[in-house]
Amino acid sequence: MVERWTRSTSLHLELDRSAGRRRALEQALRAAISSGQLAAGTALPSSRLLAADIGVGRGTVVEAYAQLVAEGYLVSHPRAGTRVAAAVRASADVVAAKEKTREPEFDLRPWSSDVSAFPRAAWASAVRQVMRDLPDRDLRYGDPRGHELLRQELAGYLGRVRGVRVGADQVMVCSGFSHALALLSQYLRRSGRRRLALEDPCLAANRETAVFHGLSTVDVPVDRGGMDVSRLRDVDAVLVTPAHQFPYGVPLAAPRRTELLAVAERMLVIEDDYDGEFRYDRQPVGALQGLAPDRVVYVGTTSKSLAPAMRLAWMAVPAPLMPELVRIRELTDRHCPVIDQLALAHLIGTGSLDRHLRRVRGRYRARRDALMSALTAVPSVRALGVAAGYYATLLLPPGVSDTDVSRRLAERGVHVDTLSRHRGSASTIDSGLVVGYGTPPQHQFAAALEAFIAALHASGL
């Protein structure tokens, strides 16, 4: 597709740079299409070519094209490239008018931390270094557990940062928590152990993943002290988020930690430490694994500390599980990409990851403080789980449906998650909003917070 254009003349557009590059490009394209300069059916140059031509990042052109496709000015075909839509002018004028009055949208769902903070330069530089140093043989098929250098760095890092006790031989690098859970579910099913206890509520996707891979799930109620461990029985394994329960945001109460370690004699404990690096008010709650490394599988991830698109995570695995997990990897995806693994090892080894985490931790703490301060204007909600992480759980007054409130917020362009969406089969749980204050880009956070508070007020809270 790109090649078709490398010998063509590019577009001639008048860009009003004062409007910001993407908006300027969008406006210029709209004008050229509306005026007939670009006729219906005209093929546009590839985003790469146009980007080079007008001196902007390719992403800018891709976004502008996508916006104009959404508005109906352009159509995009995998093989025919991007073209001016047929009969575009009448309808496009309507869309453009609508576009001008559209409310901004704010994503405060807790699916991601602020990916605009991703250390792009450090990553590019780490990859460059890896490309310099890597022995050729590391470009062949590698160890299903992951590259030894990364496993060594992780063993040190996890011990230092999270109190995990593990040697490099017992680390397995994987793609994310969902991947770890899929692997562990397959391991459990193959060893004839099919009953997995889940927190209720828990991340809805975890329930689906375990069931998809052949387990049956047992819901164990969560309250403000985390999972009610005393109700844990007749299961082969249990999945917990002891440092920061999702979605309640609370740590597992100390007596329950002790109790969980006692029952771990009879079942496999899977510890999901999805945001262990983010804690603000005191020392992090150390990993449960550190207290019972032979009985707990610890899972951590870069999805919150760096970005979900990295697809890099890790497990600390008790020795008896490793051979079967290695076997599953060998006969499925083999291992994670080695260059990525070594670039991450480089970020850890040079202290670059620590510096990144210090920076974003400061940002998220400031956002958390701003959210707490703004919420004093909404006395009917009560915040839980704000000592850590990148989201807050806001309990709603009795009788107020979190689904209703979230729908009303969405009508005003503010998107949040709810406790009820993560409810399992058996429990009655609080009504509450799960607010990902870490999600918006930094420059948008103040506006998002203002819109959120205004939308809460407009919803009668």
Place this chain on the structure above:
Amino acid sequence: MVERWTRSTSLHLELDRSAGRRRALEQALRAAISSGQLAAGTALPSSRLLAADIGVGRGTVVEAYAQLVAEGYLVSHPRAGTRVAAAVRASADVVAAKEKTREPEFDLRPWSSDVSAFPRAAWASAVRQVMRDLPDRDLRYGDPRGHELLRQELAGYLGRVRGVRVGADQVMVCSGFSHALALLSQYLRRSGRRRLALEDPCLAANRETAVFHGLSTVDVPVDRGGMDVSRLRDVDAVLVTPAHQFPYGVPLAAPRRTELLAVAERMLVIEDDYDGEFRYDRQPVGALQGLAPDRVVYVGTTSKSLAPAMRLAWMAVPAPLMPELVRIRELTDRHCPVIDQLALAHLIGTGSLDRHLRRVRGRYRARRDALMSALTAVPSVRALGVAAGYYATLLLPPGVSDTDVSRRLAERGVHVDTLSRHRGSASTIDSGLVVGYGTPPQHQFAAALEAFIAALHASGL
């Protein structure tokens, strides 16, 4: 581990640069340990620190350490780093003496093309470009099929290079052929179709992968025209390597291609195009998929064209399969790393992949020609499958066991694969060696070829 050393004094070593960096470092370390300068138990600096200190790549230090661990001079612990072994001197002297007389080892197994040709600078530069252009939102969770830009580039590339007919919507990016087969096996099992026909012989790992994921396999004999398609019955799916049968190296005969497309009405055809980019003597045999895109799943990979450690491959998937494959990805590993995907899209879009392939294709053709020329001195073997790929299949005279020959070659430091290792349950097949002439690094190929021919002669051939 690394941090522990950043404030320490590094080692003081006399390096004899004329010996090559790694050997010089190994010799200096052996000397320092043997002389007692480095006492038993002494912790060595991290490979990164030492590499910076003496001005070599970190990989050089890692390899030198690994060599000295293998020789018993050093011990390596995940948490304690690398240390001088206790009581090393007596035994190490023996090892060192042995090391001096050891034969060089040549890897001519067909598991990989020459990874020393990997375009390191182009990859680092592509990642840098991606880090500049990538919109932030692409760092969040992405499309389970893969990033749209890569899928678009692949749709164009596969059409141009392999005659594959697919739109970007029907491409799924995955980690390798084994991953594709694992996903397709899960898809088939979930849809109640459990019988998969395999070529016999075929890559042994494919049989294991299909069985591991719940299929039963049916072996269909291969002869010098590829799979005997007429014997294909009572199965739900069939896996073939039509462009270049592994391990025979032959293309599927034209009448059998036609016959296979006819039976594809009744079963799913999985086309493994593992080395379709490497063909020397005429135009490539186009992908089967191009003749029946609704009935054939096409699978290609970077494992041979770039390097196995990349873990990037792709499927062209008939529309009805995609929803379930997406579901499997969503509940397992979600998707491949986005930065890698976009870097590959960049290599394709800028023509960098084409340039790399032209370069290595020329190398492999020259190696193939050198092998054929050298084999005129071994008239008792006959080469098959040399029009394409990165390996040759050498048929042995009747009554000569390929396992025996391969063992005798290994005793002389030459490692090859055999036809019999890939035999299934039902067939009698030729006795033959599978020789990966693409595997050694370029500078080692001439020596490897010489050693191979000498070892064949020494084996009585």
